[in-house]
Amino acid sequence: MKFIPYGSQYIDSKDIQSVVKTLKKDKITTGSEVNKFEKKISAFLKCKYSTTCNSGTSALYLSLLAINVKKNDTIIMPTINFVSSYNLAKILGANIYLADVDKKTGQMSPKNVDECCKRFNIKKVKAIIIMYNSGYPQNAEKFIKLKKKFKCFLIEDACHAFGAEYKFKGSNLKIGSCVHSDISTFSMHPLKTITTGEGGIVTTNSKKLDEKIKKIRSLGIQKSNKKHWEYDVKYPGFNFRLNDFQCSLGISQLNKVKRFLKYRKKIADKYNKQLKNIPDIAIPIHLKEYISSNHLYLINLKIPNYKKKEKLIKYMLKNKIILQSHYIPIYKFNLYRGKQHLSYNTQIYYNSTISLPIYYNLSSKEQNYIINLINKFFKSIL
Ligand SMILES: Cc1ncc(COP(=O)(O)O)c(C=O)c1O
Structure with missing residues (x-):
């Protein structure tokens, strides 16, 4: 008998065929599959903008860079979390506070954030990062009050929650629709709802944030519309791109x-x-x-x-x-x-x-x- 893991991917012949088909194309990165996948993600989650990238960690990093997290900015996040968010905020020099969580779900509530602010006398917050542990989107709509109070950014680390929904005013909203947040991030690691091998997605309804996220994903480069050999650099950025055959796999996975x-x-x-x-x-x-x-x-x-x-x-x-x-x-x-x-x-x-x-x-x-x-x-x- 083989070991039974706690999570695993599912890849079928359609997934393999779609990857192989793209591998035979002229462009296997920065091609049409990326755009196609991003459009499909936006349609599925009902958000305005989606950006694919090469991991859930880079999705979070793009988000923190897009909102311009700087040295000594205050960020609040839960004690129970994968280490990505903490590592990234640390790299950027942020002042990080870990709020307590629910003893059953392991999730931080708005009350936990309030308690944290009181305990540490926090008056100014740059961002709150929520994490929907296990994919249960507890309190998804409730953090908006804190966002308004602190005039801060709200980022959903929704790496567990692709496909999760919450009810709001009679309709079902998908996590990632960003109705109650600035940015949502997802991972497409093999254990997640859908996989691209490794991969990430950032969603937002802000044109400004989306433009910045897409630029930083690709070395901050701004291409010239007139001369294909000319470009400028708008932000210091990375190569966090997801390639075309991974996006084909994502499209095929999204169909299921x-x-x-x-x-x-x-x-x-x-x-x-x-x-x-x-x-x-x-x-x-x-x-x-x-x-x-x-x-x-x-x-x-x-x-x-x-x-x-x-x-x-x-x-x-x-x-x-x-x-x-x-x-x-x-x-x-x-x-x-x-x-x-x-x-x-x-x-x-x-x-x-x-x-x-x-x-x-x-x-x-x-x-x-x-x-x-x-x-x-x-x-x-x-
Ligand atoms: C809550 C959470 N955040 C961030 C990540 C990072 O995603 P990735 O492994 O795709 O970088 C994960 C992945 O396990 C996660 O579970």
Whole structure:
């Protein structure tokens, strides 16, 4: 039996054909597929502008550069996060504060941001970066008040949340539509909703931000309209481009996105149904207003206990199932140890939360095997 990972990509013959087709074209980078993919992303998410780039990390970096984050600017983000946002803000010299999170979902709420501002006497904020841990877009519409209060930028690190939606005034809005934010960023790493191998997307409704993001993605170059050999440099930038065959893969993956999301939901529903009676654990309780992309499936130990969490991970590993912990709080890393943070709930979340396998290729038989083992584990430790 092969190991069952916590996440994996799904690539079919259509994906392969579309990549091969593009590889045979004259232009395999900066060609028409990039534009085509970006248009399709904008149509799917219902935003004005999309920019593809080579990773979720570069999507975040483009966002921070576009809003002009400088040395000593204040940025607030959650303690529970992949390390990209913190690293990038650090590189830019920002003054970073980590707000506490919900002890079950691992997500920062507007209240957590308020508490953080009070505790550290923060009066001026350049940007708040939200992260929808697991793809559940908790409070997506609620941060706008803070944006108005601080006149700051609101960036959604939506790397988990491609396809997630929230209800607002009777309609369903997609994360990435940027109705309640300035910028959203996505990753197309193989474990995410759709993949381009590696890849990222930035979305916005601001023409100004979009122009800047697109320029910085490509070394800040402004091409001349008249002479093809002439160009100017408008911003110091990078080569963060996604190439044409990756964009072809993205288009082909996007054609399957509804199927991907539906299947992920089916897996989550089955876990919910079959794990809900285990007394030691709590399954995720999602509000109707927030529709998850089900990037991760998180369970919480009812009594937080890091030793028990580790025991379960090791037990499952012995049985060839790889569980995961999303995430180690940022302030625990050697490099960032003890930096400005609030962490009462974070510690509870970290000691109690475990990710179970969830992905399109996970078979029903494999999921039954996982569920049976989890049941067995908790019966044996009672
Ligand atoms: C929340 C979050 N932010 C940022 C990233 C970075 O994305 P990438 O790996 O594509 O650079 C990830 C990827 O795992 C992520 O989960």
